Amino acid sequence: MTPSSAPRGTEAGGTQMAVADTFETAGAGPAYRLLIKELLSSALTRSPEQEIVYRDLSRYRYGALRERVGQLAGGLDLLGISPGDTVAVMDWDSHRYLECFFAVPMMGAVLQTVNVRLSSDQILYTLNHAGADVLLFNAECAPVISAIRAKLESVRKFVLINDGDAAVHQCGPRRYPARSPQNG
Numbered sequence: 618m619t620p621s622s623a624p625r626g627t628e629a630g631g632t633q634m635a636v637a638d639t640f641e642t643a644g645a646g647p648a649y650r651l652l653i654k655e656l657l658s659s660a661l662t663r664s665p666e667q668e669i670v671y672r673d674l675s676r677y678r679y680g681a682l683r684e685r686v687g688q689l690a691g692g693l694d695l696l697g698i699s700p701g702d703t704v705a706v707m708d709w710d711s712h713r714y715l716e717c718f719f720a721v722p723m724m725g726a727v728l729q730t731v732n733v734r735l736s737s738d739q740i741l742y743t744l745n746h747a748g749a750d751v752l753l754f755n756a757e758c759a760p761v762i763s764a765i766r767a768k769l770e771s772v773r774k775f776v777l778i779n780d781g782d783a784a785v786h787q788c789g790p791r792r793y794p795a796r797s798p799q800n801g
Contacts, residue, residue, distance in 0.1 A: 654719075654723050660679045661679050661680065661683060664679065665678065665679055665680055666678055667679055669682055669712065669715070671711055671712040671715075672711075674780070675712045675780070677712075682715070682716070682719075685716050686716050686719045686720045686723065687720075689716050689717065689720040690720040690721075690723060690724045692776075693720065693721070693724060693726070693751070694724065696751060696774055696776070697774075698724065698726050698750065698751060699725070699726070700724070700725025700726060701725065701726070701727065702726045702727065702750040702751070703726065703727040703729050703747055703748055703749045703750050703751075703771075704717070704721045704726050704727065704728060704729065704749070704750065704751045704752075704753065705729040705730075705731050705744055705747065705749035705751070705752045705753070705772070706721075706728065706729065706730055706731060706752075706753045706754075706778075707731045707733050707740075707752065707753070707754040707755060707758045707761075707762075708733070708753070708754065708755040708758075708778060709733065709755065709757075711755075713755070713778045713779075713780070714730075717753060717778075727747075729743075729744075729747045729749055731743060731744065733755075733758055733761075737761050737764045737765050738765075740761060740765060741765040741768055741769065744765075744769055744771075744772060745768075745769065745770045745771065748770075748771045749769075749771055749772050750771060750772065750773055750774070751772065751773070751774045751775075751776060752769075752772045752774070752775050752776070753776045753778050754775065754776070754777065754778065755777075755778060755779060756777060756779040759777075762775065
């Protein structure tokens with residue numbers, strides 16, 4: 618496969634770099650575009666029975682993923698999300714996060730993935746700097762959201778994403794126990 622687009626950017630050193638948005642097989646013409654929706658379509662076509670597993674808590678196939686992605690995009694549309702709006706997501710690397718990864722860009726919105734291990738002040742900065750319109754967050758991140766909510770400049774809607782599973786993490790900076798002479 619070879620990239621089939623002209624150079625569109627310049628690296629810091631002045632060297633031209635090619636940004637490929639399509640790939641072609643030698644002599645066969647364009648095979649597919651490098652778009653998020655094509656990744657999902659390819660998986661649906663090539664491996665429809667492939668199971669997606671999240672920590673033995675959730676299992677479903679690509680067809681179900683496509684349905685869930687469509688439901689999420691429809692829900693965001695009902696919230697008034699339009700192409701170009703920024704949707705921030707605060708969640709662990711979960712099946713919910715995977716669904717957001719597809720649904721948000723496929724509807725033309727901008728996906729902002731928020732690092733849930735940052736401090737409250739750092740999370741506040743990234744949300745304000747990105748101009749997030751909507752914040753999708755896991756229930757475990759609610760204390761962080763409560764702490765910064767009054768200072769958020771652009772977020773107009775908050776959406777809780779949770780499956781009712783027990784909290785096993787806490788959003789925010791990781792706290793490590795102090796070391797004592799006995800445990801090194």
